[in-house]
Amino acid sequence: MKIKWGILSTARIARTQFIPAIDRAENAEVVAIASRNNKVHNIARELNIPRAYESYEALLNDPDIDAVYIPLPNHLHKEWAISAIQKGKHVLSEKPATLTAEEATEIKEALISSPVKYMEGFMYQFHPQHERVKEIIASGEIGTVKQFNSSFSFHLGDRENSIKMQKEYGGGSLYDVGCYPIHAARMILGSEPIELQAFSLNDQDSGVDLTTSTFMKFAGNVIAKTESSIDMANRDEYEIIGTKGIVKVPHAFRPDKVGGVGTVIVEKDNEIRKEKFSGDIYRLEVEHFSSAILNDGTVSYTIDDTINNMKVMDACWDSIKTGRSVNIK
Amino acid sequence: MKIKWGILSTARIARTQFIPAIDRAENAEVVAIASRNNKVHNIARELNIPRAYESYEALLNDPDIDAVYIPLPNHLHKEWAISAIQKGKHVLSEKPATLTAEEATEIKEALISSPVKYMEGFMYQFHPQHERVKEIIASGEIGTVKQFNSSFSFHLGDRENSIKMQKEYGGGSLYDVGCYPIHAARMILGSEPIELQAFSLNDQDSGVDLTTSTFMKFAGNVIAKTESSIDMANRDEYEIIGTKGIVKVPHAFRPDKVGGVGTVIVEKDNEIRKEKFSGDIYRLEVEHFSSAILNDGTVSYTIDDTINNMKVMDACWDSIKTGRSVNIK
Structure with a gap:
């Protein structure tokens, strides 16, 4: 059926x-x-x-x-x-x-x-590369996880005709692509951030954020940093840094742009191992x-997960406005 | 002679x-x-x-x-x-x-x-890879420069016997390795930061910073982000993100650890070009x-350059203490 x-x-x-x-x-x-x-x-x-x-x-x-x-x-x-x-x-x-x-x-x-x-x-999130990343972390291969970094950016060419430049339509980089690195931080670390600082560069005319960076603290002094931009070259990547090694996912959010093939890279000392995984994410x-x-x-990503992701984005706007660190409840 | x-x-x-x-x-x-x-x-x-x-x-x-x-x-x-x-x-x-x-x-x-x-x-800074990075930027190949990111980290094993854990000796990650990414941001962008926010995770016993991150604004809304850590796997890298492409230098600070060979990677769309350069940095x-x-x-790096680098580090300590953005004069 x-x-x-x-x-x-x-x-x-x-x-x-x-x-x-x-x-x-x-x-x-x-x-x-x-x-x-x-x-x-x-x-x-x-x-x-x-x-x-x-x-x-x-x-x-x-x-x-x-x-x-x-x-x-x-x-x-x-x-x-x-x-x-x-x-x-x-x-x-x-x-x-x-x-x-x-x-x-x-x-x-x-x-x-x-x-x-x-x-x-x-x-x-439906691409199999992320399950593999979680397996690698759980195996202890990269030691204790200390930090998660992620960027999702592209350079918006035709700004005049883009709803991404309309503030009242929910324009700007954080809503457009910034929600992904935040989602990925929560998914990979398997918990919610406690505290956050965020910074934006805004477009002068429209007032939308062209670039937004976050610095988040999770339990156990684990850090996550995310970045979104509609004003820079393409990036859709994340990495997890442990005490012993690093896992990098260079096509984290749009593996469909490279034929659906995701790559998981493990770097330990000067050894590098690459693993490839195929997945048709939209299908x-x-x-x-x-x-x-x-x-x-049950859907794998519930409305409560959505609320938690939006809470982080709310905290970003709050921190950007006040210039201060914000606690997330 | x-x-x-x-x-x-x-x-x-x-x-x-x-x-x-x-x-x-x-x-x-x-x-x-x-x-x-x-x-x-x-x-x-x-x-x-x-x-x-x-x-x-x-x-x-x-x-x-x-x-x-x-x-x-x-x-x-x-x-x-x-x-x-x-x-x-x-x-x-x-x-x-x-x-x-x-x-x-x-x-x-x-x-x-x-x-x-x-x-x-x-x-x-004496490694020839950095001159090549400046040439690539000047050529316009990656478009307008929007951001500089850099990390220098390692995992300090024997903490008990390390002067890096002694606060009064100038211990911690920012003094030890954090000065490099700050130096590199200033060198590559060819100007001084105007404003800075910094965050640290401190060791509870010694009080030294294990990990310090900075977010810096340069003229023209160019951002630099740096990170130092003595609590994570090895990284000594920087990247410059333009509107059209990205330049990555994966062995920025310690190419001597990989036989003196530096690699400059240019990523545009899904094309990747690697260039290799040899240099014996200490010699x-x-x-x-x-x-x-x-x-x-004249030495290529003067006492005035040193004072400017230290001003940025002073601003880090200031921002870490106050939790606020700091202007750099």
């Missing part, structure tokens, strides 16, 4: 990544796409999607649809996630789930009285979520 | 690195070594050094000595540099030159009324300083 998906908007990521991934998935199919623009009919035809709706409401009212994918601009994620939940549709939302932890808590409240599943779409994400629906299973 | 060197102390770095480098240098020779311990005679014999003194004063009184190398514990650098200058000896001091910018200014004052040359020994340092004496030339 296949989960029937509806897509809320014709965003580029839906057209180029998510819809093709549903086509590749074994337990999913796309049945409808919605847009507020009547070009949706052409797009549906091009992508072989049977139904096209000229409003998100119309799609949510289609009784044949099991699950929706939300790739809308960031500031609309909460509203349409809650609408979909209320219509009994399972929801896979693009990151960031919301703009604040408080908004994510509103989604949690909507879920309490609903049987549907909800997941924030950090597709990268794995679709299959994971569809399977959780089909088998009434 | 060869510069006649005297060595102030039998420190490990003198025995294993600096004295052999003088032996390899074309314009230098070691004529004396001093220690407050009478084992100095055995050490002199082992290292084929003609004269051995049981006090630093005695060595400084030897009229045949042109220049001295100071590898004493950090808190003694200033005192013995000034004594040597007053005795008319040229001074190459191990880093950090002093413990504060104010102390470095005392050395500058001693130099005003003296014809001798003084240099803080950041040996790594190049000895030859540079000896040549400046022989030809009455």
